Amino acid sequence: NAGVTQTPKFQVLKTGQSMTLQCAQDMNHEYMSWYRQDPGMGLRLIHYSVGAGITDQGEVPNGYNVSRSTTEDFPLRLLSAAPSQTSVYFCASSRRDSWNEKLFFGSGTQLSVL
Amino acid sequence: DAKTTQPNSMESNEEEPVHLPCNHSTISGTDYIHWYRQLPSQGPEYVIHGLTSNVNNRMASLAIAEDRKSSTLILHRATLRDAAVYYCILRVNNRKLIWGLGTSLAVNP
Numbered sequence: 001n002a003g004v005t006q007t008p009k010f011q012v013l014k015t016g017q018s019m020t021l022q023c024a025q026d027m028n029h030e031y032m033s034w035y036r037q038d039p040g041m042g043l044r045l046i047h048y049s050v051g052a053g054i055t056d057q058g059e060v061p062n063g064y065n066v067s068r069s070t071t072e073d074f075p076l077r078l079l080s081a082a083p084s085q086t087s088v089y090f091c092a093s094s095r096r097d098s099w100n101e102k103l104f105f106g107s108g109t110q111l112s113v114l
Numbered sequence: 115d116a117k118t119t120q121p122n123s124m125e126s127n128e129e130e131p132v133h134l135p136c137n138h139s140t141i142s143g144t145d146y147i148h149w150y151r152q153l154p155s156q157g158p159e160y161v162i163h164g165l166t167s168n169v170n171n172r173m174a175s176l177a178i179a180e181d182r183k184s185s186t187l188i189l190h191r192a193t194l195r196d197a198a199v200y201y202c203i204l205r206v207n208n209r210k211l212i213w214g215l216g217t218s219l220a221v222n223p
Contacts, residue, residue: 042213105157
Protein backbone atom coordinates (compact mmCIF):
# COMPACT_ATOMS: atom_id res chain seq x y z
CA ASN A 1 0.00 0.00 0.00
CA ALA A 2 1.92 3.03 -1.28
CA GLY A 3 -0.43 5.74 0.09
CA VAL A 4 0.30 9.15 -1.47
CA THR A 5 3.17 9.22 -3.96
CA GLN A 6 4.79 12.43 -5.15
CA THR A 7 7.29 12.84 -7.96
CA PRO A 8 9.88 14.17 -8.38
CA LYS A 9 11.45 14.51 -4.93
CA PHE A 10 13.71 17.36 -6.02
CA GLN A 11 13.54 19.78 -8.95
CA VAL A 12 15.49 22.84 -10.02
CA LEU A 13 13.90 25.20 -12.54
CA LYS A 14 14.90 28.41 -14.20
CA THR A 15 12.58 31.38 -14.02
CA GLY A 16 9.91 31.10 -16.69
CA GLN A 17 10.12 27.34 -17.13
CA SER A 18 7.06 25.18 -16.70
CA MET A 19 6.68 21.85 -14.99
CA THR A 20 4.17 19.50 -13.43
CA LEU A 21 4.42 18.05 -9.95
CA GLN A 22 2.82 14.63 -9.88
CA CYS A 23 0.65 13.23 -7.09
CA ALA A 24 -1.04 9.85 -7.00
CA GLN A 25 -2.91 8.00 -4.26
CA ASP A 26 -4.05 4.38 -4.13
CA MET A 27 -6.52 4.66 -1.26
CA ASN A 28 -9.54 5.60 -3.39
CA HIS A 29 -9.76 8.94 -1.58
CA GLU A 30 -12.13 11.50 -3.02
CA TYR A 31 -10.41 14.55 -1.55
CA MET A 32 -6.95 15.64 -2.68
CA SER A 33 -5.06 18.84 -2.08
CA TRP A 34 -1.76 20.64 -2.60
CA TYR A 35 0.11 22.59 0.08
CA ARG A 36 3.32 24.55 0.10
CA GLN A 37 5.63 24.77 3.10
CA ASP A 38 7.92 27.75 3.53
CA PRO A 39 10.30 28.57 6.40
CA GLY A 40 8.65 30.61 9.13
CA MET A 41 5.16 29.93 7.82
CA GLY A 42 2.61 27.23 8.36
CA LEU A 43 1.50 25.00 5.51
CA ARG A 44 -0.66 26.91 3.04
CA LEU A 45 -3.31 25.40 0.81
CA ILE A 46 -2.83 25.99 -2.93
CA HIS A 47 -5.66 24.03 -4.60
CA TYR A 48 -7.93 21.19 -3.67
CA SER A 49 -10.37 18.75 -5.24
CA VAL A 50 -13.35 16.94 -3.72
CA GLY A 51 -13.62 14.48 -6.60
CA ALA A 52 -12.79 13.80 -10.23
CA GLY A 53 -13.64 16.80 -12.39
CA ILE A 54 -13.99 19.17 -9.42
CA THR A 55 -11.26 21.57 -8.28
CA ASP A 56 -11.20 24.74 -6.24
CA GLN A 57 -8.71 27.35 -5.09
CA GLY A 58 -7.08 27.45 -1.69
CA GLU A 59 -5.46 30.46 -0.05
CA VAL A 60 -2.44 30.82 -2.38
CA PRO A 61 -3.55 29.65 -5.87
CA ASN A 62 -1.84 32.26 -8.06
CA GLY A 63 0.74 30.81 -10.44
CA TYR A 64 -0.56 27.26 -10.13
CA ASN A 65 -3.06 25.18 -12.11
CA VAL A 66 -4.63 21.84 -11.29
CA SER A 67 -6.96 19.34 -12.89
CA ARG A 68 -8.51 16.09 -11.65
CA SER A 69 -9.36 13.70 -14.43
CA THR A 70 -9.17 10.56 -12.28
CA THR A 71 -9.70 9.75 -8.60
CA GLU A 72 -6.09 8.67 -8.26
CA ASP A 73 -4.15 11.59 -9.75
CA PHE A 74 -3.96 15.28 -8.93
CA PRO A 75 -1.10 17.03 -10.75
CA LEU A 76 0.02 20.57 -9.93
CA ARG A 77 1.23 22.68 -12.85
CA LEU A 78 3.52 25.67 -12.73
CA LEU A 79 3.08 27.45 -16.05
CA SER A 80 5.87 30.01 -15.65
CA ALA A 81 7.99 29.39 -12.59
CA ALA A 82 9.07 32.32 -10.40
CA PRO A 83 11.65 32.43 -7.57
CA SER A 84 8.76 33.05 -5.14
CA GLN A 85 7.60 29.52 -5.90
CA THR A 86 10.72 28.03 -4.36
CA SER A 87 9.24 25.86 -1.65
CA VAL A 88 8.49 22.33 -0.51
CA TYR A 89 5.23 21.07 -1.96
CA PHE A 90 3.04 18.45 -0.33
CA CYS A 91 0.11 16.58 -1.75
CA ALA A 92 -2.52 15.21 0.63
CA SER A 93 -5.61 13.06 0.34
CA SER A 94 -8.50 11.92 2.51
CA ARG A 95 -11.89 10.28 2.39
CA ARG A 96 -14.77 12.56 1.49
CA ASP A 97 -16.56 11.95 4.78
CA SER A 98 -13.47 13.05 6.73
CA TRP A 99 -11.98 15.35 4.15
CA ASN A 100 -10.53 17.84 6.52
CA GLU A 101 -10.19 15.57 9.53
CA LYS A 102 -7.46 13.12 8.70
CA LEU A 103 -5.18 13.96 5.80
CA PHE A 104 -2.60 11.57 4.38
CA PHE A 105 0.44 13.39 3.02
CA GLY A 106 3.05 12.47 0.47
CA SER A 107 6.75 12.88 1.21
CA GLY A 108 7.03 16.15 -0.67
CA THR A 109 8.74 17.76 -3.64
CA GLN A 110 11.50 20.26 -2.96
CA LEU A 111 11.43 22.87 -5.74
CA SER A 112 14.03 25.55 -6.35
CA VAL A 113 13.43 28.26 -8.95
CA LEU A 114 16.55 30.17 -9.95
CA ASP B 115 -8.50 34.21 11.39
CA ALA B 116 -7.88 32.25 14.52
CA LYS B 117 -4.26 31.26 15.11
CA THR B 118 -2.22 28.92 17.27
CA THR B 119 0.92 29.60 19.30
CA GLN B 120 3.42 26.91 20.25
CA PRO B 121 6.91 26.90 21.76
CA ASN B 122 9.59 26.70 19.09
CA SER B 123 11.29 23.70 20.64
CA MET B 124 11.09 21.23 23.50
CA GLU B 125 13.26 18.44 24.78
CA SER B 126 12.38 15.17 26.43
CA ASN B 127 14.02 11.99 27.62
CA GLU B 128 13.23 8.62 26.16
CA GLU B 129 10.41 6.71 27.88
CA GLU B 130 9.21 9.80 29.75
CA PRO B 131 5.88 11.55 29.09
CA VAL B 132 5.87 14.68 26.95
CA HIS B 133 3.36 17.50 27.19
CA LEU B 134 3.27 19.75 24.14
CA PRO B 135 1.27 22.95 24.75
CA CYS B 136 -0.71 25.03 22.29
CA ASN B 137 -2.50 28.33 22.81
CA HIS B 138 -5.47 29.24 20.64
CA SER B 139 -7.14 32.06 22.52
CA THR B 140 -9.14 33.28 19.48
CA ILE B 141 -10.73 29.89 18.81
CA SER B 142 -14.43 29.87 17.94
CA GLY B 143 -16.98 27.47 19.31
CA THR B 144 -17.09 25.29 16.19
CA ASP B 145 -13.34 25.19 15.50
CA TYR B 146 -11.70 21.79 15.88
CA ILE B 147 -8.19 21.33 17.23
CA HIS B 148 -5.91 19.05 15.22
CA TRP B 149 -2.38 17.84 15.74
CA TYR B 150 -0.04 16.57 13.06
CA ARG B 151 3.63 15.74 13.27
CA GLN B 152 6.35 15.88 10.66
CA LEU B 153 9.41 13.67 10.78
CA PRO B 154 12.55 14.88 8.97
CA SER B 155 12.21 14.81 5.18
CA GLN B 156 8.65 13.48 5.35
CA GLY B 157 5.18 14.87 4.96
CA PRO B 158 3.00 15.67 7.98
CA GLU B 159 1.31 12.74 9.70
CA TYR B 160 -2.06 12.93 11.46
CA VAL B 161 -1.87 12.47 15.23
CA ILE B 162 -5.21 13.34 16.81
CA HIS B 163 -8.05 15.86 16.82
CA GLY B 164 -10.87 17.00 19.09
CA LEU B 165 -13.51 19.65 19.73
CA THR B 166 -14.28 19.91 23.44
CA SER B 167 -13.65 16.64 25.22
CA ASN B 168 -10.29 15.03 25.83
CA VAL B 169 -9.38 12.43 23.21
CA ASN B 170 -7.18 9.36 23.27
CA ASN B 171 -5.82 7.16 20.50
CA ARG B 172 -2.94 4.76 20.08
CA MET B 173 -0.49 7.57 19.32
CA ALA B 174 -1.32 10.22 21.89
CA SER B 175 -3.85 11.99 24.09
CA LEU B 176 -5.31 15.44 23.56
CA ALA B 177 -6.28 17.45 26.62
CA ILE B 178 -8.46 20.49 25.86
CA ALA B 179 -8.90 23.25 28.42
CA GLU B 180 -12.42 23.90 29.62
CA ASP B 181 -12.47 27.35 27.98
CA ARG B 182 -10.87 25.81 24.84
CA LYS B 183 -8.27 28.57 24.67
CA SER B 184 -5.46 26.05 25.02
CA SER B 185 -4.75 22.38 24.54
CA THR B 186 -1.98 19.91 25.26
CA LEU B 187 -0.78 16.97 23.22
CA ILE B 188 0.45 14.21 25.49
CA LEU B 189 2.87 11.51 24.37
CA HIS B 190 2.75 8.99 27.17
CA ARG B 191 6.20 7.46 26.67
CA ALA B 192 8.47 9.25 24.25
CA THR B 193 10.66 7.18 21.96
CA LEU B 194 13.47 8.28 19.68
CA ARG B 195 11.06 7.86 16.76
CA ASP B 196 8.86 10.59 18.24
CA ALA B 197 11.45 13.26 17.47
CA ALA B 198 9.61 15.50 15.02
CA VAL B 199 7.95 18.86 14.54
CA TYR B 200 4.48 18.83 16.10
CA TYR B 201 1.87 21.14 14.62
CA CYS B 202 -1.21 22.41 16.43
CA ILE B 203 -3.85 23.31 13.86
CA LEU B 204 -7.32 24.81 13.94
CA ARG B 205 -10.02 23.59 11.58
CA VAL B 206 -12.17 26.67 11.01
CA ASN B 207 -15.76 26.53 9.75
CA ASN B 208 -15.29 22.78 9.21
CA ARG B 209 -13.21 23.59 6.15
CA LYS B 210 -10.07 25.63 6.46
CA LEU B 211 -7.01 24.30 8.30
CA ILE B 212 -4.87 26.99 9.91
CA TRP B 213 -1.40 25.63 10.55
CA GLY B 214 0.90 26.99 13.21
CA LEU B 215 4.69 26.99 13.08
CA GLY B 216 5.06 23.88 15.21
CA THR B 217 7.21 22.68 18.10
CA SER B 218 10.40 20.83 17.31
CA LEU B 219 10.65 17.96 19.80
CA ALA B 220 14.02 16.42 20.57
CA VAL B 221 14.11 13.09 22.42
CA ASN B 222 17.26 12.21 24.33
CA PRO B 223 18.27 8.55 24.74
